[in-house]
Amino acid sequence: MAFDYDLFVIGGGSGGVRAARVAAQDGAKVALAEEDRYGGTCVIRGCVPKKLMVFASEYAGVVEDAKSYGWAIEPGQFDWDVFRGRLNDELDRLENVYRNLLKNSGVETFDQRAHLEDAHTVVLADGTKKTAKHILLATGGRPVKPGVPGDELGITSNDIFHLDELPESILIVGGGYIASEFAGILNGLGVDVTQYYRGAQILRGFDDEARGLVSEEMCQRGVNLHLGTDIIDLQQEGDKIRVRATNGKEALFDKVMFATGRAPNTEGLGLAEVGVELGRKGEVVVDDYSQTAVPSIYAIGDVTDRVNLTPVAIREGMAFVETVFKGNPTKPDHDLIPTAIFTQPEMGTVGLSEEDARDQEPIEVYATSFKPMQQSFAGRSERVLMKLVVSQKTRKVLGCHIVAPGAGEMIQLAGIAVKMGATKEDFDRTVAVHPTMSEELVTMKTPVRTG
Structure with missing residues (x-):
């Protein structure tokens, strides 16, 4: 049977766009349908606008600290309208970047909802039917309300x-x-x-x-x-x-x-009707290679409810293309993923928590909490935390946890070492960069706890 496309992707978020783009660049004939804005949760209503709001929210403290450093400046008023206008302009720009990436890669796009009719047929909202050898579900997730009155x-x-x-x-x-x-x-x-x-x-x-x-x-x-x-x-x-x-x-x-939680976007896609297995929360059940119970249908990203992070969805999309279009079966690696939580203070983490590690094997815990120089000089009493969880047997660093300004930037680099299997002695052999907060990661000599 001749198909209209080699690949039809449903969902124009980070994972779907990457998979569509790379497959098309590799010579596949690809189409993608997206009912809302291109860029998905991360770009349009998640990580990107949220991080810009984090930046905006931190300036009041910066002004206060600057006065302690001798700057004769006074706090002003935050103008939501100005920020929101700039934010919308930036999101529009990013959406256009995503659209152009698809266009320049030769991916045909449909700005409408799509659902499945069978293992190889996609039906667009206007009734048009398209066939594809492979279908990739990348419809993401959505926030859900708790179901209380009001x-x-x-x-x-x-x-x-x-x-x-x-x-x-x-x-x-x-x-x-x-x-x-x-x-x-x-x-x-x-x-x-x-x-x-x-x-x-x-x-x-x-x-x-x-x-x-x-x-x-x-x-x-x-x-x-x-x-x-x-x-x-x-x-x-x-x-x-x-x-x-x-x-x-x-x-x-x-x-x-x-x-209060998020749910996979699987409703109204016709998945159960064509034989795609769904889990308890409505997530698409996939194997190690992101393949569903229907061999021609794959799924990546938050709709599978594995590890709901944008870079993971992109990795899953890349692994799908390697597996299906490049003849190189590739499992996405969900182990030791560095993560940043942009709370205030910021938190960065990779590997096992102290509690999970202790349940697994005997460990040593190295930790220090202190007032960082920049904030301490400004008279703030905030504390930061640097923590390593170490296997007693192998000496490997099983977990690294940082609570500090810039923790996300730090954990990206610490994550490389932990992913490589670095030992506590590898950390110890590394010369400290002074004066920094993160130097504490390589200067802690005595465990604070064992267990």
Whole structure:
């Protein structure tokens, strides 16, 4: 049978665009359908705009610190309209970059929704049918609300960039990295921020000591964090929202933002009907090579709910092209992925937490917490953390955890060493770069704990 395309990609985010582009450059005939904006969650409503908001929110502190260093400058007012206008211009520019990357690679694009009719047929929203030898699902995920009465009154992370004006007060519900990042961002922009999380500590799954310090510092900076607290319901009261909480309190907020989880975008795609297996959360079940239960259909990125990070989706897309179009079966590597959480303070992590490592084998823990020079000179009391988790048997560094300004930049480089299997003695042999915060990673000589 002759197909219209060698590959049809559904989803124009980072993973789908990369796979489409590389396959086309390798000589395949490729099409891609995207119902919304090109660039997906990361570029349009995730990492990129969020990081720009992080930058914006940090300038108030920079001005205060500058005065301590002798600069005769006074804090001004943050203008949301100016920032939002610049942000929208930048996102438009990036979307055009993505469109041009596809166009210049020879990928045919359809700006509409698509669903599957069978193992080789895609139906576009206008009724047009296209056939392809291979179909790649890269539809990503979306934020979901918790299903409590009145949750339609709340917003999600998708909506935060489109607010007409910054609220005076906001309740953020959730304790993951999205909730905690936006708590820091909005607090830095001058919003009165309250955060409710039902668990005992924010950033579940990360190293306990590191997330404990992040939580402590967020509170010091003015985030009103309530742990062990969930919401019962929301009610409109004038132009505010009344929230009842499980701790017995009621409070009024201008806005309520839910960051209570994400779901894979698999609804209405016709996946189950054509035989694609879905998991408990609606995620597409794939094997090590991103292949679904239907041999001609593959899936990458957040829709598979493996490791929901943009660079991972891109790696999965590249591995798919290697496997299917280059005859080189390649499994995406999900082991030892460095990660940055852009809370305030920032956190970078790679490898195992102290808790997970201890469950696995006997370990040594090297850690130090201190006031960094730049902030200490300015009179701030903030602390940073540098931590290595080491195998007693192999001496390998099993985990590296950093809570500090610029932790994301540091963990990228530390991640190379950990991924290579560096030992504690390899770290020790490396000369310190002085004076820096990160030099502590190579100067810690005595374990603070063993176990």
